[in-house]
Amino acid sequence: xxxxxxxxxxxxxxxxxxxxLFGIPGGAIIDLHDALYRQDDIKFxxxxxxxxAVHMADGYARATGKPGVVLVTSGPGxxxxxxxxxxxxxxxxxxxxxxxxxxxxxxxxxxxxxxxxVGMSRSCTKYNFLVKDVNELATTIKKAFHIATTGRPxxxxxxxxxxxxxxxxxxxxPETIHIRGYNPTYHGNPKQIRKVVKAIASAKKPLxxxxxxxxxxxxxxxxxxxxxxxxxxxxxTLMGIGAFPEDDELSLGMAGMHGTYRANMAIQYCDLLISxxxxxxxxxxxxxxxxxxxAKIVHIDIDPTSISKNIKVDYPLxxxxxxxxxxxxxxxxxxxxxxxxxxxxxxxxxxxxxxNEHKLAYDMQTDEIKPQYVIEKLAKLTRDEDPIxxxxxxxxxxxxxxxxxxxxxxxxxxxxxxxxxxxxxxAGIGAKFGFEDKPVYVIAGDGSFxxxxxxxxxxxxxxxxxxxxILNNGYLGMVRQxxxxxxxxxxxxxxxxxxxxxxxxxxxxxxxxRRIRKKEEVEDALRxxxxxxxxxxxxxxxxxxxxxxxxxxxxxxxNNMLLT
Amino acid sequence: MKxxxxxxxxxxAGVLSRIANLFSARGYNIESLSVAPINEEGLSRMTIVTEGxxxxxxxxxxxxxxxxxxIKVIQFGEEPFVERxxxxxxxxxxxxxxxxxLRIVDIFRGKVVDVSHDSYTIEVTGDSDKIxxxxxxxxxxxxxxxxxxxxxxxxxxxxx
Numbered sequence: 001x002x003x004x005x006x007x008x009x010x011x012x013x014x015x016x017x018x019x020x021l022f023g024i025p026g027g028a029i030i031d032l033h034d035a036l037y038r039q040d041d042i043k044f045x046x047x048x049x050x051x052x053a054v055h056m057a058d059g060y061a062r063a064t065g066k067p068g069v070v071l072v073t074s075g076p077g078x079x080x081x082x083x084x085x086x087x088x089x090x091x092x093x094x095x096x097x098x099x100x101x102x103x104x105x106x107x108x109x110x111x112x113x114x115x116x117x118v119g120m121s122r123s124c125t126k127y128n129f130l131v132k133d134v135n136e137l138a139t140t141i142k143k144a145f146h147i148a149t150t151g152r153p154x155x156x157x158x159x160x161x162x163x164x165x166x167x168x169x170x171x172x173x174p175e176t177i178h179i180r181g182y183n184p185t186y187h188g189n190p191k192q193i194r195k196v197v198k199a200i201a202s203a204k205k206p207l208x209x210x211x212x213x214x215x216x217x218x219x220x221x222x223x224x225x226x227x228x229x230x231x232x233x234x235x236x237t238l239m240g241i242g243a244f245p246e247d248d249e250l251s252l253g254m255a256g257m258h259g260t261y262r263a264n265m266a267i268q269y270c271d272l273l274i275s276x277x278x279x280x281x282x283x284x285x286x287x288x289x290x291x292x293x294x295a296k297i298v299h300i301d302i303d304p305t306s307i308s309k310n311i312k313v314d315y316p317l318x319x320x321x322x323x324x325x326x327x328x329x330x331x332x333x334x335x336x337x338x339x340x341x342x343x344x345x346x347x348x349x350x351x352x353x354x355x356n357e358h359k360l361a362y363d364m365q366t367d368e369i370k371p372q373y374v375i376e377k378l379a380k381l382t383r384d385e386d387p388i389x390x391x392x393x394x395x396x397x398x399x400x401x402x403x404x405x406x407x408x409x410x411x412x413x414x415x416x417x418x419x420x421x422x423x424x425x426x427a428g429i430g431a432k433f434g435f436e437d438k439p440v441y442v443i444a445g446d447g448s449f450x451x452x453x454x455x456x457x458x459x460x461x462x463x464x465x466x467x468x469x470i471l472n473n474g475y476l477g478m479v480r481q482x483x484x485x486x487x488x489x490x491x492x493x494x495x496x497x498x499x500x501x502x503x504x505x506x507x508x509x510x511x512x513x514r515r516i517r518k519k520e521e522v523e524d525a526l527r528x529x530x531x532x533x534x535x536x537x538x539x540x541x542x543x544x545x546x547x548x549x550x551x552x553x554x555x556x557x558x559n560n561m562l563l564t
Numbered sequence: 565m566k567x568x569x570x571x572x573x574x575x576x577a578g579v580l581s582r583i584a585n586l587f588s589a590r591g592y593n594i595e596s597l598s599v600a601p602i603n604e605e606g607l608s609r610m611t612i613v614t615e616g617x618x619x620x621x622x623x624x625x626x627x628x629x630x631x632x633x634x635i636k637v638i639q640f641g642e643e644p645f646v647e648r649x650x651x652x653x654x655x656x657x658x659x660x661x662x663x664x665x666l667r668i669v670d671i672f673r674g675k676v677v678d679v680s681h682d683s684y685t686i687e688v689t690g691d692s693d694k695i696x697x698x699x700x701x702x703x704x705x706x707x708x709x710x711x712x713x714x715x716x717x718x719x720x721x722x723x724x
Contacts, residue, residue, distance in 0.1 A: 122582060123589050127632050130577070147632065181574060182632045305626040308619070 002168040005134045006035035009098070009160070012141040013042055015173045018069050020045050020060065020433050022053040026073020028100030028113060031165040045433065045462065048454040050077050052426035054084020055452070057095045059427025062413050063388050064434035065218075067094040067149050074100040075113030078159075079120065083420060085155045086124035090417025091239060092216060094153035096144050097121075103163040104132055118159050126154030134167040142174045151184030152303040153216060184302060188317050188324035196274075196298050196315050197331040201338075203272035203296075205347045206232045209255070212239025212416065213277020213301060214321050215409040220244065222325035223276060229332060231344040233351055235263035237278050238397075239416040242406040252351065253360075256284040257552045258398040261358035264550070264558040266351055267292050274298040277321045280310040281417070282554075290557030300324050358550070358563055360402050368543040369519050371396060371471045375403040377522055378441065378469070381530050387411070387439035390428030392448030393419045395477040398548040400443050422451030425468065429455060432464045439467070439530070446472040447496055456509040459535045467529050468537045470502055473544045481547045485562070506537035513537040566595070567621050568613050568640040568647065568717050574633040575601055575608040583610065583634075586627050592616060596714030607635065611716045640717050647717040651695050652677075653686045656706035665705055672698045683708060 003011065009032055013021075022045045025033045036044050047053040050072045057068025072081055078099035088095050102111040118130045127147045129140050144156040200206055208227055214220060220243045227234050227250050234244045235252040244251055255263035267273065273295040278284070285291040288310060298315040299307045307316045317324060362372040389404060390413040391397040397414055406412055413431055415423040428442035449470050459466050474497040483491050506513035512532060516525045522540070529538050550561040573579045580599060587594050595613040602609045614624060621639075628637045640647070655665050665684055669676060674688035688698055692715060699707070 118578065119581070122578070123585055179632060181635045303630070305623065305630050307626075309623060312619075 001170075003171045004031070004035070004168050005137055005160070005165040006031045008134070008137050008169065008171050009141070009165070010035050010039055010042060011171055012138050012173055013069065016141070016145050017066070018042055021069050021071045022047055022056040022060075022430065023071040024048075024050055024053065024073065024077060026075075026077045026100060026113070028074035028102055028162050029071065029077070029160070029165075031162065032071060032098075032100070032160075044071070045458070047426070048457050049452065050080035051083050051422065052452045052455045052458070054081045054095065054097060055087065055420075055423050055426035056430030056433070057097075058084060058088045058093050058423075059390060059413050059430030060434045061088075061093050061095055061430075062091075062427070063410055063431035065410065066434070067096055067145060068430060070095060070097040072097070072099055073113065074102055074117075075115045077113075078115050078117035081157075082121060082124060083422075085121055085157065087415050087418045087420040087423055088155040089124045089126065091212060091415065092153050093155065094148040095155045096148050097155060097157045099157060099159050101130070101159045101161040104161045105163070107161065117157065121157045124155070125157045128157040128159070130159040131161065131164050134164050134169040137164065137169065138171060138173050139177070142177050143179060146177050146179070147182065151182070152213070185304075185318045186302070186320040186323050188300070188319040188327055190327070192315065192317050193324065193328050194331065196317055197328055199272060199296060199298060199315060200230065200232075200274060201332065201335050205270045206230070206272040206274060207266050207270035207295075208232050208234040208244075209267075209273055209275040209278055210234060210236045210240040210243045211276065211278025212237065214240055214243040215277075217277065217302070217321040217323075218409070219276065219321035219325055220409045222322055222329060225329055226325060229329075229340065231340040231348065232274070233266060233348065235259070235266065237281070237284050237416070238401055238414060240278060241401060241412045242409040245407040246405045247407060252355075254401050255558075257286070257554070258402065258548050258550065259284075259552075260360060260402070261550055261561060261563065262351055262354040264552065264561060265354045267295075268557075268559045269350070270295045272296050272298065274300075276300045276325070277302075279306040282310070285310065285558075286552045286560075287555055287557040362546070366543065367519055369516065369522060369540055371399050371540075371542045371546055372403045373519065374469065374471065374522055374526070374540055374542070375399050375443070377526055379404045381526050382439065382441070385439050387441055388413065388428070388431045388435065390414070390424045390431060390440065390442045392424035392442075392444040393421045394445045394448060395481065395546070395548050396443055396445045396471040398478075399471070402548075421448040423448075425449060425452050426455050426458075428466050428468075429459055429464055432466050433462075439465075442466060442468040444468060444470050445477060446470055446474060446499055446502070447476045449502070450499065453505065456506060456511060456537075460510045463534065465532075465534050465536070467532070467535070469529070470537070470539045471542050472502070472539055473542050473546070474499065475544065478548070480545070484545070484547070485551070486553065502537060502539040511535045511537050513539065515539040515541065517541045565617065565621065566613060566615050567624075568611060568645075568715060569625070569628060570638040570640065570717055571610045571612065571628055571634055572602070572636040573608050573610055574635065575606050576633065579608070579633045580610075582631055583612070583628070586631065587614070587624075590623070590627065592620065592624055596712075598714040598716055609716075611714065613715050638719065640719070644720045645717050646720055647691050647715050648689060649692050649695050649715050650687065650689045650713045651699070652711045653688065653699070653702060653707060654709040655684045655686065655702060656708050657682055657684050661705045665702065668698065668701050674698065
């Protein structure tokens, strides 16, 4: 029996196990919505902006590990997805975005709501397609899911012209797919693995550098085993937070621009840096020429282009982090007679010293609410409920990274690579769709929150108990901090005191909301927020000019930290 | 340092744009680029000449390999290879220069492929040095128009 393109679309998504589509309808995609209307398997989540729809799919994907799927219309619907695509591309998140397109005979004619979205999205997708023939639709969808979810994951876009949606073809969904130019390397080269094992075993001051790739590949258990077995201290990047329990004695927390003193010092004095699924981003390395000056570098990554891109690597090892570590771990059995605790003692003692020299700290003696205090309190109150925390971008994001103790992977959703303000709130909503019974907290700044606040409607419409905390300082705080420290306190265009009353705003959408201004209110308000069964927004008026420390100024080397 | 990449790609819409975009987005320079289908159905060969330090060239090779539409990347360097380029050169000619132009064309084993009262169009093939050499000789005689194909290249078969 022949099916229409719209029906093939739905049947294909069912084959892929898709539960939700996030998006907004429009003229060029109305046939798909008509087909969606006539079935119950796939739920369409109507957002209020296409950018937010992509972030929701992204949050869903990061939290669950399953691909997130978006459906939007042509023209502006499609162009609004660009920021979401670029965000997902930078952080290697598997999402598939379907965009409506004008009928194929009109493509190129500047038709109403026509945009060359395939051209525009080429540099912020892992791959993209324009489907011109309904007979190729099912195979194209199969390819899109395959490309998005394998190798180094990433966003894939399918442009879907209106005439292809109504044209008919036999539906046959391919069981497997082979793309001849696409063969990611999963297993490590055995010879190279042996070299790396030897290097690790003979290092005096080894250090594990764990990035987002470790979370994507699910390598956290293997990393834990490696670290514990050989007593190697571990730091993570922002994207790697949760890949190693931050309450473990070997954890150094996050490194980099706002990393801990001990992690940054450890980098500067280690003799072997073992990078797993990280890409030596400038926010981690600081001044490249001064980075880890005494260290040989091991780099395990599934993407060969990440290796030796920024920093020359001594032991490149291409492969999936989890598989490579599984292949590597048994090889350490040959050193079973070594007492690693004893061998590591001087190095771990040095690290302990750094740990005690400069702990993450803030002034606790004020009446004002310190944002770090809010995060610490929230971490305490939610310790047993294993929540998902989604952040926006800016100072609050760094405070979360520093002061919320993460113990498991896929619990922190944050835009690391692109640094997209407006990401966190919709991403948290998306995660809530993935985990009905898991608490989701969105920690936002007042600037970021305003970039996608319209999604308050979405959480009310679907009654999602997303709890939002706005750390409100009336500034674009991170930029203001730079202006204070490096631009002579000239606060150019960072004062955003003119803002909505967030409590009234939330209430106008039908949310429960509250505002606090004093430190003694924090605990009570957070308890209320945590206990409340429904969407809730807490507007926390914080110390206005609080800064994020430590801070490595952009382009400085890691041991040049501003500490207060 | 200059390098020639020969890239076998899927012959489909958008491939050229993906490759060009890779170079422009990462700030790499394309000195020349040629593309045409090869004997295997559905595939094309692109020959790109680019310049950069060792690290940049290594990245370019990896980035090209990463593209899903790219089947194979051959970097010309160590192994002996043949490279050729073709140029069409339209010359202003008059009674004084016609003979000299023909002599030069003859020395370079070029061909005159079109003639008018005051012009010759010359076809010449060879490695890029040879093309540069004939151009430098013809230049003073009055080049009207020039079209070069850009390099194409292949690894030499091993001789027994």
